[in-house]
Amino acid sequence: MKFQNVCLESLGYTLPPLTVTTAAIEERLAPIYDRLKLPTGRLELMTGIQERRFWPRGTLPSEISIESGRRAILAAGIDPQRIGMLVHGSVCRDQLEPATACRVHWKLGLPADCLVYDTSNACLGMINGMLQAATLIELGQIEAALIVGTENGTDLVEDTIDMLNRSTEINRRNIKLAIASLTIGAASAGILLTNRQVSSTGTRIESIVTRADTQHYQLCHGDQHANESSTRLLMNTDSEALMAEGIETGYHTFQKLLAETGDEITSIQRSICHQVGMAHRKGMLERLGLPLERDFATVQWLGNTGACALPSALAIAAELGAIPNDSRLVMLGIGSGINCAMASVHWNGAAVHGEADLRQSIPAHATASWQLASQI
Numbered sequence: 549m550k551f552q553n554v555c556l557e558s559l560g561y562t563l564p565p566l567t568v569t570t571a572a573i574e575e576r577l578a579p580i581y582d583r584l585k586l587p588t589g590r591l592e593l594m595t596g597i598q599e600r601r602f603w604p605r606g607t608l609p610s611e612i613s614i615e616s617g618r619r620a621i622l623a624a625g626i627d628p629q630r631i632g633m634l635v636h637g638s639v640c641r642d643q644l645e646p647a648t649a650c651r652v653h654w655k656l657g658l659p660a661d662c663l664v665y666d667t668s669n670a671c672l673g674m675i676n677g678m679l680q681a682a683t684l685i686e687l688g689q690i691e692a693a694l695i696v697g698t699e700n701g702t703d704l705v706e707d708t709i710d711m712l713n714r715s716t717e718i719n720r721r722n723i724k725l726a727i728a729s730l731t732i733g734a735a736s737a738g739i740l741l742t743n744r745q746v747s748s749t750g751t752r753i754e755s756i757v758t759r760a761d762t763q764h765y766q767l768c769h770g771d772q773h774a775n776e777s778s779t780r781l782l783m784n785t786d787s788e789a790l791m792a793e794g795i796e797t798g799y800h801t802f803q804k805l806l807a808e809t810g811d812e813i814t815s816i817q818r819s820i821c822h823q824v825g826m827a828h829r830k831g832m833l834e835r836l837g838l839p840l841e842r843d844f845a846t847v848q849w850l851g852n853t854g855a856c857a858l859p860s861a862l863a864i865a866a867e868l869g870a871i872p873n874d875s876r877l878v879m880l881g882i883g884s885g886i887n888c889a890m891a892s893v894h895w896n897g898a899a900v901h902g903e904a905d906l907r908q909s910i911p912a913h914a915t916a917s918w919q920l921a922s923q924i
Contacts, residue, residue, distance in 0.1 A: 550755050550808060554682040555747035557626070557692070558899040559863035560619030560738035562612050563850070563909070564601040564700070573705070573730060579713040584720050591730060596826025599911065600733030600851030602702040609640040609698040610651040612736040617656050617696040619901035620738035628656060630746075632690030633663040633681050637673030638697030638736075638855045639770075641666060652696060663690070670768075670883035671822060673697060673855040674737065679756045679889065681741050692742045699854040701732030704770070707782055728768070728785035731825060733851025737859035750896040755809050759801040761886045764793045768884035785884075791828050794882050795835050801888040802836045805878065809892045813837050817875035818895070820865060822882045823847035823857035832880065844870050849911050855883075867900040868907070 570592040574581065581588065592598055603612065613636060621628055634656075636649035647666040658664075663684075667677045674697045681693030708729040712718055718726075744752065767790040770783035806813070819838050821829050823846055833840050844865040846857075853860060858881050865871050872895075879891040903909060 549679070549683065549757070551682055551686050551753050553744040554685045554753045555742050555744050555749060556739065556751045556753055556893060556898055557742040557747055557749055558620050558624035558740045558901070559859065559866060560616045560623060560900070561860045561863040561902045562616045562619070562736040563903055564603045564734045566602045566604065567599055568602060569599045570597055573709065576709050577712060580718060580723070584718070584723065591727070594727065594827070595731050596848055597731050597851050599849055600701070602734045603700045605702050605706070607700055608642050609638060609700065610642045610648045612698040613648070613652050613696040613738070614655045616698065616736040616738035617652055617694055620694060620740040621656065623899035623901035624740050624742070626692060626740065626742070629659050631658050631662055631692045631694050633684060633693035634658055635677035635681060635693070635695045636666045636697060637677040637695055638699050639668065639670060639673065640699050669887060670885055671854050671857065672881050672883040672887050672889050674739065674859050675879065675881040675889040675891070678739060678741065678753070678891070679758070682753055682756065685741060685743050691746060692740065694738060694740050696738045697855050698736035699856045700734040701851070702734065704729055704732050704783060711782060724787065725784045728787050729783045731852045733853050735850055735853035735856040735860040737856045737863060739859050749898050751898050752894045754892045754894055755805060756889060756891045757801060757804045757808055759797055759804065759888045761793065761797045764790070764886045767793065767886070790884065790886070791831065794828070794886055795832050797886045797888045798832050798880060798882050799835050801890050802880070805890045805892055811876065811892065815876050816878055817842060818871050818877045819843045819880060820858055820862045820877070821880045823850070823861055824852050863900050863902055864906065866898050867902050871895050873897050
C-alpha cells in the first residue's frame with residue numbers, strides 16, 4: 549500500500565535494567581547439558597546473542613508501554629489531544645481483556661474519541677499497527693497515531709530453563725525445539741505517526757507491503773501449558789525450518805516492495821531487519837541482496853524482543869546517528885505464521901527519546917554495528 553501523507557514523526561523506547569548473559573543461562577542449564585553431553589558455548593555460537601535484558605517478573609507490559617509512549621509524545625512535542633489512534637502491538641499484554649491499550653490510553657491522557665485497541669500478530673504486531681494507523685492518516689480520518697508495545701521474555705526463558713532441566717524426555721534431537729525460547733529478551737518501543745502537513749521531520753512512510761505464507765503456521769507455537777502444580781509459558785520452534793522458510797517469505801515480500809516503490813536495491817542506504825539472531829539476519833540480507841554493513845543490529849545484546857525488536861532497533865539507530873538524512877530506509881519485519889511486512893521510508897530524521905546513557909550501556913561487542921553504519 550502506497551502513502552503520500554504519512555510521516556514517522558518520533559520514536560520512544562525503554563530498555564530493561566536487568567542484564568542476563570547467554571553464558572549465565574548455559575550455567576543454569578548444566579543439568580541438561582551434562583546429561584546430554586552438550587558443549588557449553590553452543591547457544592551463543594548458534595544465535596550470535598551474548599546477552600539480553602529483562603524486567604523483573606510481574607512487570608506489567610502496560611507500565612513500560614506508557615513510558616515508551618510518553619517518550620515518543622515528548623520527543624514529537626505534540627499535544628496528546630491530537631492523537632486519534634492508539635495501538636498496543638506486542639505479544640505481551642496485561643491480560644486477555646480489556647485491551648492493554650486501555651490502561652495506556654488512560655495514563656497518557658489521550659482523547660476519548662481516540663481509537664484504542666490491541667493488535668496481536670507475533671513479531672509483526674507493531675508493524676501491523678503502523679499499517680493500520682498509516683491507512684487512517686492517509687485517508688484523513690485522523691491526524692496522528694501512536695503505536696506502542698512492550699515485550700518481556702523473563703517468564704518464557706525461566707520456564708524453558710526449568711522445563712529442560714526437569715524433563716526426562718528431552719534428547720539431543722528435540723532440545724532444538726527450545727533453542728529459540730532461550731534467545732528471547734525484553735524491550736519496549738513507541739512510534740508516533742502524523743499527517744505530512746503537521747510533520748516537522750518530513751520522514752515519510754512511502755509504502756508498506758505484506759505477505760502471508762500461512763502454510764507454515766505450525767513451525768512455531770507459543771502458549772501456556774498447565775500441569776498439576778503450575779502454568780508455564782513455553783514455545784516450540786523448528787528454528788531451522790522457520791529460518792529457511794522465513795527467508796523465502798522475506799525475499800518474496802521484498803520483491804513486492806521493490807515493485808511497488810520502483811526502487812532499485814542500490815538506492816537503499818539503510819535497512820533494519822527483524823532481530824531474531826545473527827545467522828537469520830545474515831541469511832535474510834544476503835537473500836535480499838542488501839549489504840550487511842548497512843544494516844543495524846541490536847540482537848547481539850538485546851536478544852529477540854518480538855514485536856518491539858524492529859522499532860526499538862530503529863529508534864536506537866536513529867539516536868546514534870546511524871541513519872543519514874535524505875536516505876532510503878527499509879524496515880524488514882517477519883513473524884511466525886509465517887507473516888511478513890516491509891516498509892519503505894524516505895528518512896529525514898526523527899526525534900527520539902530513549903535511554904540517557906545509551907552509548908555507555910551498549911556492550912563493547914555490539915558497538916561495531918552502529919559505528920560502521922554511522923561511517924558509511
